[in-house]
Structures are given as C-alpha cells and as structure tokens.
Amino acid sequence: xxxxxxxxxxxxxxxxxxxxxxxxxxxxxxxxxxxxxxxxxxxxxxxxxxxxxxxxxxxxxxxxxxxxxxxxxxxxxxxxxxxxxxxxxxxxxxxxxxxxxxxxxxxxxxxxxxxxxxxxxxxxxxxxxxxxxxxxxxxxxxxxxxxxxxxxxxxxxxxxxxxxxxxxxxxxxxxxxxxxxxxxxxxxxxxxxxxxxxxxxxxxxxxxxx
Amino acid sequence: xxxxxxxxxxxxxxxxxxxxxxxxxxxxxxxxxxxxxxxxxxxxxxxxxxxxxxxxxxxxxxxxxxxxxxxxxxxxxxxxxxxxxxxxxxxxxxxxxxxxxxxxxxxxxxxxxxxxxxxxxxxxxxxxxxxxxxxxxxxxxxxxxxxxxxxxxxxxxxxxxxxxxxxxxxxxxxxxxxxxxxxxxxxxxxxxxxxxxxxxxxxxxxxxxx
Numbered sequence: 162x163x164x165x166x167x168x169x170x171x172x173x174x175x176x177x178x179x180x181x182x183x184x185x186x187x188x189x190x191x192x193x194x195x196x197x198x199x200x201x202x203x204x205x206x207x208x209x210x211x212x213x214x215x216x217x218x219x220x221x222x223x224x225x226x227x228x229x230x231x232x233x234x235x236x237x238x239x240x241x242x243x244x245x246x247x248x249x250x251x252x253x254x255x256x257x258x259x260x261x262x263x264x265x266x267x268x269x270x271x272x273x274x275x276x277x278x279x280x281x282x283x284x285x286x287x288x289x290x291x292x293x294x295x296x297x298x299x300x301x302x303x304x305x306x307x308x309x310x311x312x313x314x315x316x317x318x319x320x321x322x323x324x325x326x327x328x329x330x331x332x333x334x335x336x337x338x339x340x341x342x343x344x345x346x347x348x349x350x351x352x353x354x355x356x357x358x359x360x361x362x363x364x365x366x367x368x369x370x371x
Numbered sequence: 372x373x374x375x376x377x378x379x380x381x382x383x384x385x386x387x388x389x390x391x392x393x394x395x396x397x398x399x400x401x402x403x404x405x406x407x408x409x410x411x412x413x414x415x416x417x418x419x420x421x422x423x424x425x426x427x428x429x430x431x432x433x434x435x436x437x438x439x440x441x442x443x444x445x446x447x448x449x450x451x452x453x454x455x456x457x458x459x460x461x462x463x464x465x466x467x468x469x470x471x472x473x474x475x476x477x478x479x480x481x482x483x484x485x486x487x488x489x490x491x492x493x494x495x496x497x498x499x500x501x502x503x504x505x506x507x508x509x510x511x512x513x514x515x516x517x518x519x520x521x522x523x524x525x526x527x528x529x530x531x532x533x534x535x536x537x538x539x540x541x542x543x544x545x546x547x548x549x550x551x552x553x554x555x556x557x558x559x560x561x562x563x564x565x566x567x568x569x570x571x572x573x574x575x576x577x578x579x580x581x
Contacts, residue, residue: 175483176482176483176484179483179520180482180483183483199572199573199574200573200576201573203568203573203576203579205568205579206565207423209563211560211561211562212415212558212560213417213423213424213427213430213560213562214423214427215430216426216427216428216429216430216431216434217424217426217427217430218426218430219426219429219430219433219434220423220425220426220427220428220429220430220432220433220456221426221578221579222430223429223430223433223456223459223460224426224429224454224455224456224459224578224579224581225455225577225578225579226455227454227456227457227458227459227460228455228458228577228578228581230577244434244437245433245434245435245436245438246430246433246434246437247437248437248438249433249434249436249437250433250437272386272390273385273389273390273393274386297578298578298579330576330578330579343565343566346566347566347567347568347571347573348422348567348568348579349564349565349566350421350422350423350562350563350564350565351421351563351565352421352423352560352561352562353560353561353562353563354559354560355416355553355559355560355561356553356556356557356558356559357557358413358415358557358558361557362409363409363410363411363413363557364409364410366410366413366540367435367438367440368431368434368435368438368440368507368508368540369413369415369431369434369435369508369540369558371434371438
C-alpha cells in the first residue's frame with residue numbers, strides 16, 4: 162500500500178479539501194453580505210400547501226421579541242381555535258398585540274357575507290398596526306386565504322402595506338398567495354408538502370398542529 | 372335588465388354557491404379528521420433552500436410551550452450567532468433546555484475535524500433529550516447540514532430517533548435532508564425560495580434573519 166492510500170493521509174486529504182472548499186464558500190458569502198447592506202422593512206410571504214407557513218411566521222415573532230421589538234399579530238380565518246401560539250403569546254401583553262378573528266376556517270362557517278365582514282374588521286386592525294412605527298414586526302397570519310376568496314381587495318391591501326413605516330417588517334402567511342402580492346414582497350417561500358402525517362392516519366396533535 | 376342580472380341577486384348567488392362549496396369542503400375535511408385519529412410522536416422535517424425552516428421549528432417550539440409541554444432545542448452548526456430566538460427562549464429556563472454548538476457555519480471555521488467533534492457533542496445532548504419522556508418536543512435545528520457533511524452517521528441518528536419515547540415529537544431543520552431521514556419522517560416540507568430580499572441588496576436584519 163502506498164503512503165497516499167493509508168487511512169490517515171486519506172482523512173487528512175478530505176479535511177484539507179473541506180477546508181479549501183469552505184474557505185472559498187466563506188469568501189463568496191462574505192462578498193454577498195458586503196453587497197447586501199441596505200436596511201429596510203421587508204415583506205416576507207410564506208405560501209404553498211406544505212406544513213410550516215404559520216409556524217414560520219410565529220418563529221419570526223419570537224425572533225423579533227428576542228431583539229426587543231414590539232409585535233402585532235392578526236389572525237385571518239383561523240381564529241376560532243385557541244392555538245398553542247396564541248396561548249403562549251398571550252403571556253406577553255406588553256410585547257405582542259393579537260387580534261384573532263372570531264370564526265374558524267371558512268368551511269366551518271359557510272357564510273360568505275359574515276366572513277367578509279370579519280375579514281374587513283381584521284384588516285382595520287391590521288391597518289392600525291401598519292400605521293404604528295413602534296411596532297417592529299406585523300404578522301398577518303392566513304391573510305393569503307382572505308385574499309384568495311376575495312374577502313379583501315388586494316390592491317387596497319398592497320396600498321396599505323406600502324404606506325407602512327419604512328423600517329417595519331411584515332410577514333404574510335397562507336396558501337395561494339396572489340401574484341400581485343408576490344410582486345411587491347421582498348422574500349417569498351413556497352412550502353411544498355413532501356409527506357404529511359395526517360395521510361398516514363395520525364391526527365392533529367398538541368405542539369405540532371395546534 | 373332581467374331580475375337575475377341585478378347586482379343583489381348576483382351577489383346572493385355567489386354567496387349561495389360559496390355556501391354549498393364550503394359545506395362540501397367541510398364534509399371532506401371532517402371525514403379526513405375522522406380517519407386520522409391515531410396519536411403518536413411524529414418526526415417533522417423542514418428542508419429546502421427557502422427561508423423559514425428554522426423559524427418554523429421555533430414556531431412549533433412556542434406552540435408546544437403554549438400546550439404546557441417541555442421542549443429541548445439543539446442547534447447544530449449555527450450556534451455562534453446569538454439569534455433572537457435564542458435570546459428569547461433563554462427567558463424560560465424551566466420550560467426550554469437549549470444546547471448551542473460553540474461555532475458558526477462551517478465556512479467560518481474551515482476545520483472539519485473540529486466541526487465533527489462539535490457535532491458529536493451536540494448529538495450526545497440530543498440523545499439526552501431523546502431519552503427523556505418529560506420532554507414533549509425536541510428541535511434539532513440544522514441537523515440536516517451536519518448529516519449532509521457526514522459529521523454524523525445518519526443510521527446512528529435514525530436508530531436514536533426511533534428509540535425515543537413514543538409520544539415525543541421531533542422537528543429537524545436544514546437544507547439537504549438525506550433520503551434515509553425523509554423515509555422515516557412523518558411530515559416533510561420542502562421550503563423553496565421564490566424570492567429573497569438579500570438578492571435585491573437588503574442585508575440580514577434583526578427580527579427577520581436573526
């Protein structure tokens with residue numbers, strides 16, 4: 162066996178190649194960071210049929226709270242359930258303001274006119290948060306659903322979003338994000354379902370679905 | 372103008388069609404819920420190149436906390452940054468146990484052997500959480516990266532995951548989830564980047580990226 166093939170020199174070789182590759186990667190990343198220095202409030206959208214859209218929004222809520230930012234949360238459509246997030250966030254009335262619509266998913270109400278009224282009321286509350294520069298992050302949970310069903314006018318929503326304080330961040334969740342909204346957003350993630358426990362007969366559970 | 376075409380009858384018609392469609396939707400959803408009644412700890416994976424993988428994991432952490440569950444968090448790879456989530460969750464030492472690796476992303480260390488040691492130490496801590504039935508949810512943040520770089524053996528990781536308490540949930544995040552891990556997971560979401568603020572020159576910001 163030649164020296165080059167001994168396990169030790171092999172693993173030294175792997176480690177060295179790794180070091181060189183990572184060094185190059187660091188240069189690229191540092192370079193990108195150098196170029197991306199502008200600070201501004203951003204609009205983040207999480208959409209798609211996969212799990213994780215709302216929980217990602219709530220993750221950003223605690224990220225903001227960890228940075229001493231005040232947060233406003235409006236839940237469109239979903240409000241009927243007392244979810245884990247809601248129960249948890251109600252511990253912090255001085256840091257997080259929450260407005261939850263009084264009804265569940267639209268297929269539980271089957272009353273479009275009432276849904277539209279509730280969506281309008283929720284948007285009025287959203288506008289309050291979107292006009293308050295002391296609020297650093299606004300989460301509009303499931304807003305995409307309300308827009309998809311035309312409970313709210315997307316052009317009015319976009320105008321209000323664009324009139325918000327310049328440093329305020331907005332997170333919008335829900336499947337079926339409208340193209341008009343995607344066009345004005347800064348960061349958009351499509352969450353695609355690869356597999357779902359529900360389909361193998363496992364029900365919704367505390368800590369995972371609610 | 373015939374009566375059918377007046378705005379009022381038109382909107383009544385839309386509302387009625389909506390009601391019927393939603394009623395049917397409710398039946399389908401109720402039926403699915405009826406079938407999915409099994410309770411069991413699940414493995415949830417969030418992967419892909421889009422934003423929202425870790426924040427979705429942290430959203431599930433607060434969802435669990437809202438349901439009075441104890442949580443264990445291990446951060447693989449990313450630990451160097453004191454993120455907003457970390458700062459926030461450190462407020463709750465009795466509810467959340469956190470283990471963060473001492474180094475940043477691997478391209479900041481460029482030392483594969485040290486990374487491997489740290490990954491092994493982080494896995495030892497994960498195993499502690501995965502052996503403790505009082506912990507309802509374990510978040511293994513960025514574990515996929517450690518597996519992708521072969522810092523940890525995926526078969527050993529799977530064996531330890533499968534030996535955990537039957538009602539314990541596990542959330543695993545990070546791009547490039549290995550097929551072996553996807554095979555044993557219950558719910559998998561691929562987060563795809565549609566747009567990212569970074570690319571239009573906006574830097575990482577408090578409350579959004581950290």
